[in-house]
Amino acid sequence: MSIYEYTPILIYSIVIAFVFGTCMGSFLNCAAWRYVNGESVLKGRSHCTSCGHELGLRDLIPVISWLASKGRCRYCGERISARYPITEVLFGIITVFCLLSFDFTVLCLRNYIFLAALFVLTLTDIDAMVIPDGCHIASLAAWVAAEPFLFEGWKNLMYYAGAGLLFGGGLLAVSLALDRAMGRDTLGGGDIKLVAVAGLYLGVIGTLFMLMIACLCGLIYNYLINKTSEKGSAFPFGPWIASASAMMLLFGQPLVDLYMALLN
Numbered sequence: 001m002s003i004y005e006y007t008p009i010l011i012y013s014i015v016i017a018f019v020f021g022t023c024m025g026s027f028l029n030c031a032a033w034r035y036v037n038g039e040s041v042l043k044g045r046s047h048c049t050s051c052g053h054e055l056g057l058r059d060l061i062p063v064i065s066w067l068a069s070k071g072r073c074r075y076c077g078e079r080i081s082a083r084y085p086i087t088e089v090l091f092g093i094i095t096v097f098c099l100l101s102f103d104f105t106v107l108c109l110r111n112y113i114f115l116a117a118l119f120v121l122t123l124t125d126i127d128a129m130v131i132p133d134g135c136h137i138a139s140l141a142a143w144v145a146a147e148p149f150l151f152e153g154w155k156n157l158m159y160y161a162g163a164g165l166l167f168g169g170g171l172l173a174v175s176l177a178l179d180r181a182m183g184r185d186t187l188g189g190g191d192i193k194l195v196a197v198a199g200l201y202l203g204v205i206g207t208l209f210m211l212m213i214a215c216l217c218g219l220i221y222n223y224l225i226n227k228t229s230e231k232g233s234a235f236p237f238g239p240w241i242a243s244a245s246a247m248m249l250l251f252g253q254p255l256v257d258l259y260m261a262l263l264n
């Protein structure tokens with residue numbers, strides 16, 4: 001079954017994907033917050049982060065609840081960050097692009113799990129400069145579980161698995177050398193694991209492009225936009241790797257194809 005067979009089905013799929021994506025974004029936001037604040041990710045009811053009041057169904061509708069309560073808690077009146085509705089909409093859009101790019105396939109489901117993991121670790125890295133191992137484990141498990149359905153020969157498998165090992169191992173070596181040279185932690189271990197996992201999903205060329213985009217955006221942000229931060233202070237690099245990985249996964253294939261054509 002393909003969403004492209006019939007236009008009404010395509011439009012319907014886009015709408016459903018967007019609504020589902022905003023709900024998923026809301027859940028992932030909550031999971032990230034709980035992880036950073038040391039709460040169980042799966043157990044316990046949702047509650048207001050300032051007064052602790054349990055949230056009802058009326059408070060849990062993505063975007064709409066926030067707009068209806070004018071960005072405040074219905075119980076204590078405390079402001080609720082606009083980050084919640086914004087990231088919910090963002091993940092809705094990501095969900096639509098994932099469906100449009102990969103159709104109703106195992107590949108779509110696998111890549112969606114990776115995108116969800118990237119979304120969560122972006123939030124936790126921004127908030128607390130930590131990348132949960134659970135994100136890597138979920139991405140790795142999805143990749144392994146999908147492989148029997150997507151198997152396209154050993155050469156193909158080695159290309160992607162090799163990219164994971166190559167970039168994970170390579171970056172680890174660079175990071176250890178930098179740590180020694182600068183006498184402090186440079187790249188976090190979470191970043192290295194993240195690049196290794198991204199290698200599995202993007203392959204060698206895709207990961208190279210991803211790293212170029214991530215470094216460029218990260219450096220521009222750190223030195224031009226975020227001037228207020230002290231020189232040499234740590235800044236989270238995970239969000240840049242995650243955003244660049246998502247971009248390459250969803251839109252990078254033409255770039256990789258062009259590069260391969262130029263090589264040949």
Ligand SMILES: [Zn+2]
Pocket residue numbers: 048049050051052053073074075076077078
């Ligand atoms: Zn409250």
